[in-house]
Amino acid sequence: MIPELGHFTLALGVAFGFAQAFLPLWGAARGDARLMQAAPALALGQFLALGTSFFCLAWSSAVSDFSVLNVAENSNSLEPLIYKITGSWGNHEGSILFWCLILSLCGAAVAAFGGNLPSSLRARVIGVLGAAGVGFALFALLESDPFLRLWPPPVDGRDLNPLLQDPGLAMHPPILYTGYVGFAVPFAFAVAALLEGRIDAAWGRWVRPWTLAAWCFLTGGIALGSWWAYYELGWGGFWFWDPVENASLLPWLTGTALLHSALVVEKREALKVWTVLLAICTFSLSLSGTFLVRSGILNSVHAFANDPARGVFILVLLGLVVGGSLLLFGLRAPVLAASGIFAPVSREGALVLNNILLCSIAAVVLTGTTYPLFADLLLGEKLSVGAPFFNATVFPLAMPLFAAMAVGPMLSWKRADLGAALMKLWWAALVAAVAGVVMATRAALLPALAFAAAAWLILGALADLIERVRLFRIPLGASARRLMGLSRGSLGTTIAHAGLGVTIAGIAAMSLAHAAIVLLHPGETAKLGGYDWQLVNVHDADGPNYAARVATIRISRDGRLVTVLAPERRSFPVQQITTTEAKISTNGLRDLYAVLGEERDGGAVLRLHVNPLAPWIWFGALIMAVGGMVSLADRRLRVGAPARRAAVAAA
Amino acid sequence: MTRKHRRLILVLACGAGLGSAVALTLSAFRDSVAFFVSPSEIAAKAPPAGRSFRLGGLVEAGSLHRTMDGARPAATFEVTDGHATVSVHYIGILPDLFREGQGVVALGTIAPDGSFRANEVLAKHDEAYMPKEVADALKKSGHWNPAAGPPPPAATWNDMTVTGAKQAKAGG
Amino acid sequence: MNRRLLLLAPFGVALVAGGGFLAMLRREQAGTFDPRGVPSMLIDRPVPPFSLPGLASSDLRGRPVLVNFFASWCVPCVEEAPVLMDLRRAGVPLYGIAYKDKPEATDAFLSRHGDPYARLARDLPGRVAIDWGLTGVPETYLIDRDGIVRWRWVGPLTPEAVTAELQPLLRRYA
Numbered sequence: 001m002i003p004e005l006g007h008f009t010l011a012l013g014v015a016f017g018f019a020q021a022f023l024p025l026w027g028a029a030r031g032d033a034r035l036m037q038a039a040p041a042l043a044l045g046q047f048l049a050l051g052t053s054f055f056c057l058a059w060s061s062a063v064s065d066f067s068v069l070n071v072a073e074n075s076n077s078l079e080p081l082i083y084k085i086t087g088s089w090g091n092h093e094g095s096i097l098f099w100c101l102i103l104s105l106c107g108a109a110v111a112a113f114g115g116n117l118p119s120s121l122r123a124r125v126i127g128v129l130g131a132a133g134v135g136f137a138l139f140a141l142l143e144s145d146p147f148l149r150l151w152p153p154p155v156d157g158r159d160l161n162p163l164l165q166d167p168g169l170a171m172h173p174p175i176l177y178t179g180y181v182g183f184a185v186p187f188a189f190a191v192a193a194l195l196e197g198r199i200d201a202a203w204g205r206w207v208r209p210w211t212l213a214a215w216c217f218l219t220g221g222i223a224l225g226s227w228w229a230y231y232e233l234g235w236g237g238f239w240f241w242d243p244v245e246n247a248s249l250l251p252w253l254t255g256t257a258l259l260h261s262a263l264v265v266e267k268r269e270a271l272k273v274w275t276v277l278l279a280i281c282t283f284s285l286s287l288s289g290t291f292l293v294r295s296g297i298l299n300s301v302h303a304f305a306n307d308p309a310r311g312v313f314i315l316v317l318l319g320l321v322v323g324g325s326l327l328l329f330g331l332r333a334p335v336l337a338a339s340g341i342f343a344p345v346s347r348e349g350a351l352v353l354n355n356i357l358l359c360s361i362a363a364v365v366l367t368g369t370t371y372p373l374f375a376d377l378l379l380g381e382k383l384s385v386g387a388p389f390f391n392a393t394v395f396p397l398a399m400p401l402f403a404a405m406a407v408g409p410m411l412s413w414k415r416a417d418l419g420a421a422l423m424k425l426w427w428a429a430l431v432a433a434v435a436g437v438v439m440a441t442r443a444a445l446l447p448a449l450a451f452a453a454a455a456w457l458i459l460g461a462l463a464d465l466i467e468r469v470r471l472f473r474i475p476l477g478a479s480a481r482r483l484m485g486l487s488r489g490s491l492g493t494t495i496a497h498a499g500l501g502v503t504i505a506g507i508a509a510m511s512l513a514h515a516a517i518v519l520l521h522p523g524e525t526a527k528l529g530g531y532d533w534q535l536v537n538v539h540d541a542d543g544p545n546y547a548a549r550v551a552t553i554r555i556s557r558d559g560r561l562v563t564v565l566a567p568e569r570r571s572f573p574v575q576q577i578t579t580t581e582a583k584i585s586t587n588g589l590r591d592l593y594a595v596l597g598e599e600r601d602g603g604a605v606l607r608l609h610v611n612p613l614a615p616w617i618w619f620g621a622l623i624m625a626v627g628g629m630v631s632l633a634d635r636r637l638r639v640g641a642p643a644r645r646a647a648v649a650a651a
Numbered sequence: 652m653t654r655k656h657r658r659l660i661l662v663l664a665c666g667a668g669l670g671s672a673v674a675l676t677l678s679a680f681r682d683s684v685a686f687f688v689s690p691s692e693i694a695a696k697a698p699p700a701g702r703s704f705r706l707g708g709l710v711e712a713g714s715l716h717r718t719m720d721g722a723r724p725a726a727t728f729e730v731t732d733g734h735a736t737v738s739v740h741y742i743g744i745l746p747d748l749f750r751e752g753q754g755v756v757a758l759g760t761i762a763p764d765g766s767f768r769a770n771e772v773l774a775k776h777d778e779a780y781m782p783k784e785v786a787d788a789l790k791k792s793g794h795w796n797p798a799a800g801p802p803p804p805a806a807t808w809n810d811m812t813v814t815g816a817k818q819a820k821a822g823g
Numbered sequence: 824m825n826r827r828l829l830l831l832a833p834f835g836v837a838l839v840a841g842g843g844f845l846a847m848l849r850r851e852q853a854g855t856f857d858p859r860g861v862p863s864m865l866i867d868r869p870v871p872p873f874s875l876p877g878l879a880s881s882d883l884r885g886r887p888v889l890v891n892f893f894a895s896w897c898v899p900c901v902e903e904a905p906v907l908m909d910l911r912r913a914g915v916p917l918y919g920i921a922y923k924d925k926p927e928a929t930d931a932f933l934s935r936h937g938d939p940y941a942r943l944a945r946d947l948p949g950r951v952a953i954d955w956g957l958t959g960v961p962e963t964y965l966i967d968r969d970g971i972v973r974w975r976w977v978g979p980l981t982p983e984a985v986t987a988e989l990q991p992l993l994r995r996y997a
Contacts, residue, residue, distance in 0.1 A: 277833060284837070292844070311848045319841045323834065330831035344660045352661065356668035364672050370840075371680075377847055382687030384705055385680075386758075392679040397672060517723045517743055597724070597744035600717065605724045605744055709953055731953065 003068050006056025007147040009049045010097065013104065014137045016046035020107065020130030024123035028195070036123035040111030043126050047108035050101045050137070054088075057097060057146050061088040067153035070094060070146045075157040078545040079165070086170035093146035095173060099290065100140055102174075102181040103133040110185060117206065124192035125185070132184055132283075135317040143313055168228040176221030176248065180286040182214025183255055186262075187283035190276040191325050194332040199272045204265030207279070209632055211262055215255050216628035222248050223621030230614075231582050238510070238617055241390045246369040247289030253362040254282040257355045264348050267413060271352070273333050278355075280329055284322040285362075291318060346416045350408035357401040364393045395446060402453040402504070406460025409493055410467070424467050428459035443511045450508035457501030461494045492631025499623030506616030514610040521603040529610030531592065532556045536564075538596075538604050546570040548581075551596045551604050555585070567596040567606075586615050685758060693761070694735035700761050706730060706737060706769075707756045710749070730755060730767070741769040869970050871954040878918055878944035883966045887973075887996040888916045889989075890964045891940070891980075892952060894924040895932035897960045903979035907939035910985065915993065918942045922960050923949045965989065967996040 020042040027035025057070070061084050066072040074091040075084050089098040107129040114122045140146070189207045193199045225248065230238040239245060258278040264271045291314045342348050368385045375381045406428065410421040422429075436452030443451075466472075468490070469482040514529035525534040536552040548568045555562045568581040585592045591614040597605035687705045688698065698704055707730075714729035725742045739757055749755065749772065757769035870890075872880045883890070891907065893900040910917055919940035921929040926945060933940075946952055955964070965974035974992050976984060 273830070281833070312845070315841065315844055315848060322837050323841060326834040326837050327831075330827075330834045333830045334827050343657065344664070353664065356665055360668045360672035363669075364676055367676055373847060374843055377843060377850075382705075384685045384687070386683070386685060388683035388703075389679045392683055393672070393675040396675055397668075519719065519724050600724075607744065709956065711953065712948075712950070 002056050003060050003065065003147040003149065006053045009053040010141050013046050013049035013053060014134065014141050016042055016049055017130050017134035017137050020046055021127055021134050025127035028120045028123045033119065036119050039123045039126040043107035043111040047104040050104045054097055054101045057094055058085050058088045061085060064157065066157050067149055067151065069148040069150040072150055072154050072157045076545055077156050080544055083165050083170065089173050093144045096136065096140045096144050097146055098173065099177055099181060100133055100137045102177050103129065103184055106181060106185050121192055121196060124195050125188045128188040128191045129184055132321050135320060139313060139317060143310055166228065166232055168224060169232065172221060172224045172228060175217055175224060179214055179218025179221045180251065180290055182210065182217055183251060183283045183286050185210035186258060186279040190279035191328060193276060194328050197332065197335045199265065199336055201266050201269050204262050208262045208266060211255065211259050212628050212632050215259055216625045218252050218255060219621055219625045219628065222252055223618045227618045231584055241387045243369050246365050250362055250365055251282050251286040251289060253358050254278055254285060257358040258282050260351045260354050264351050268342065268348050270342060270348060273336050276333065277329060280325045287318055287321060343415050345418050347408065347411045347413045350404055350411050353404050354401065354408065357397055361394055361397045364397065365390065399449060399453065402457060405497055406456050409464050409490065425460055425463050428456055428463050431459055432456035447508045447511035450504050454501045454505035454508060457504065458498050461498035461501065464494050488634035489631050492627045495630055496624045496627030499620045499627055502616050502623055503620030506613045506620060509613030510611060512612050515608065517605065517607050519603050519605050526608065528608050530557060531562065531610060533608055535604060535606065538599065543570065546572045549596065551606065553594050555592055563592065565592065565594045567594045569596050588615055589613060591615060690731055690735040690737045693737055697761055700763055703758065703760050705756055705758050706767055710755050711736060730757065738766040739769050740766055741772050745772060866972055866975065868972060870966055870972055873951045873954060875944040875946055875951060878920065878942050884970045885968055886916065887965065887967050887993060888918055890918050890920060890966060892920050892922045892957055892960050892962045894922045894960045895928040899979040900961045901936060903961055904936040906980045906982055906985060908937045911939040916941050920944045920946050920951065922946050922952050965992055
């Protein structure tokens, strides 16, 4: 009964989606207030319908109803309850439904919080969100129905892919999808603006909080994915330039650019056409990233079971959304007033530089990711583009970006004094240079430059903060009051920029990591990175749906016990897969990382790593997301944009 | 500064950004793109030593020798495509799916002695082309009756025992 | 006018990329595009010499033949069985090589799903399969009258693949 209810509400959601796509847009085109007024109710209706539908799927999975094909294939009665629930979005059908649910949540959020939008703009935004999502909801209903019944039901299910049975990865899709799909809102605002034929500062002010929220989630999602790869895949790396990883990085790069260019629209009413294009591109890349992964064209460790026939359906949907919006852009953008031109040395000039560099990096990553496919298609050449390519192209473009990042927030709008800004940063520059030179003696040139960039970014953010609160120039109490009174927007910027510095420091420190593969017999000790790693024993252990071999490793330094690690190899009998469970001990400044490989000659092959500053990579991403949220709490955004007139007057 | 000046600077900045992106891409393509080659292609014309590429083929049965390189575990095996064979040396842990007689892709360089030094080994695991959807469709439509006997566990399909291969060599 | 064209450029880029992806998907469905696959080195080369009970490389001369690697434990082989029976009825000479399969299991499989093979060989240790560069079962090869491999099909043969690819080649090499 529950699966049928889920199927019915999914169909209901599709019906709401069609209504939501059609009625408000038609109403806005005809100036019919009643049709426009229907938009919020339709968006809410779609959200409730899809929410119920997804709840039914999660319920069927939680109670192990194996008469549902999807549950039988991706779940198992022995599985812990938490993975039964998270497994409902860990497979193809469930994740498509989940994707549609998040998109309908965006529509409902615009309906709920968009009360201060002009009614025609709100109707158009909600309508565009409906149009973007309805095709995919239809796809879920027709081509990848998660509620198909199986008769007779099997005694037990096939189990979730063991790699996905992990708390980090269980939470990864919801956060990443919220990030991906969140960019649908700026996209809808951009398309609505093209339909309306005008953009002003208030538009920029409305778009920014949505972009910021999506960006925070995407940052968190990418960081979580990379963290998962670090500890679960057991390869000791954290970023592999894998096509699926790049697919999530691309919208992050253009989304970051969008975040900054929307600021220029808001403050200076410039870069309007460019911002609209960025909003469309960011969502297009999110869509392509989510769905090309499933078509079988891009494949990797992260991919779902794929099927080219489904891929064609999805590609057509993608073509309609991406192609349709870009065609609309080509036809309607000339109507928008041309942007003003401004001084190169100014805040807006720095933001343009940020946009140019971020988009160049995005273009390089996109080229590297898709080139092997097109080379195979057009030239019949088999080749692979790996980490060396991306390291050689991305870092030279990122360095000037890092250099400009610390200076940019110190420049004033319209016209700025570059010399004065640099004067305030002299001590940050000095420390960065020293850090770079010291590191150059111990590591290669690139990591040394990265360390310098990290120091420059963190200290530059600190210098900016000191300058704003006039620390040591006025009494401390007055400084503290200034700190409390700082606009959340600029505080968020400072925090996020410092967070990137922390991440870069973590990445650069990976070049100082020690790693070794050793064959140890019980009782033997290996030396690595100043630590003594002693294999105590290897024994059997059983989990709820797997059997494991566990190695006990005592790690000591100068005779003092530091920690005991117990890496495992787990075999899952139902799916006949063996996974490697790396074990990590961290103290915030370094990770001790151990992986159990094969066993031979009575000993165990172990891979051991000492990774200095490794946790900083994800800690920095967390700081970036916190910075975004602080910025989101800005009073101007929280109270909501004032009416159009007032906003224009203020700008 | 005139309006024209400012526009020029903007265009130049965009051009510089895009131009350096293109230049970096082209130079990196020349140096760091790994081409895919087969053992026959190496036999016909060996790639220059030091150039990194991907070698693909099948692991010859009975050719795998696990050794030690100092304290590190290592492996030597032959990769063949039926016409030519290349000896591969790898230091590290072979992937879980690595099996003799199975497809394998190794990333590395040619050593002066003509053998292949792999720094990464990826196993392909696709002996039976059975997308999950196909299997399910077959089960549902009754083409494949699990009652007539389950397919043997995947692990045993791939087991090409050394003794079996040797008998075949002796017999063939 | 110039600006208008510039603004349409993103649409053009998306159109080209979309067309490319569509072509990839179509060819992936047809089995002629696999970005992760290992290309066969046998195409346009003579078949590797082999001799199995029931079939030897010298038997593959004189007229174009299809060689099909299969196994009773392979579910996709069940799926392609009707296609092979149709080929047999159409008079296409088809030789089968049972790959790593117990003889009694092979026989049971052929009696259950039909025996489309003019000749049947057994490659129990899978040695010949390695020489052919087999990456899995089922896999089908077209050998011309001179014993040169002209075509390889990976995975179960589909009726579409037979009409679109195999029949034109059979006519060309007939």
